[in-house]
Amino acid sequence: MSTKARAFFQREMGPMTFGAFLTAVRANMNLSQAELARRVKVSRSMICDIEKGRVLVSPALAMKIAKVGSFPQDLAIKFCLQDQLQRAKIKMTVDVKAA
Numbered sequence: 001m002s003t004k005a006r007a008f009f010q011r012e013m014g015p016m017t018f019g020a021f022l023t024a025v026r027a028n029m030n031l032s033q034a035e036l037a038r039r040v041k042v043s044r045s046m047i048c049d050i051e052k053g054r055v056l057v058s059p060a061l062a063m064k065i066a067k068v069g070s071f072p073q074d075l076a077i078k079f080c081l082q083d084q085l086q087r088a089k090i091k092m093t094v095d096v097k098a099a
Contacts, residue, residue, distance in 0.1 A: 015086075018062060018079040019051040025071045026051075039068045056083050074098065 026036055026047075033051070037044040042061075049055040057065070062080035066073040078096040085092055 016079060016082075017053055017086075018057060018076065018083050019053045021075060021079045022047075022065065022071075023051045026069065029069065031069065036065075036069055040065055053083075056080075056087060 026033070031039075033047040034044045037047045040047075040061075046055065050057055057080050059077055059080055062076045063073060065071065066076035074096050078094050081094045081096070085094065
């Protein structure tokens with residue numbers, strides 16, 4: 001994600017989280033929460049809880065959601081891990097690249 005795009009998202013939506021990322025990409029693809037939930041094989045309420053930040057996802061679930069929804073996998077993992085650090089009040093940032 002470019003610096004300009006990141007600045008725009010942070011200005012409009014606050015800090016980028018996995019939930020905000022999921023909401024934006026899902027809406028851009030015209031997928032309902034229910035449709036994404038069916039594809040990922042989780043409940044619609046789970047997708048809602050993720051988007052609202054009530055539930056943190058594991059890297060494995062973030063990758064599954066990214067694959068099923070054709071979302072950028074590197075960003076999904078980055079935001080997933082960043083959310084976990086933020087919740088633990090660890091002031092670090094995450095950079096992810098393919099091995």
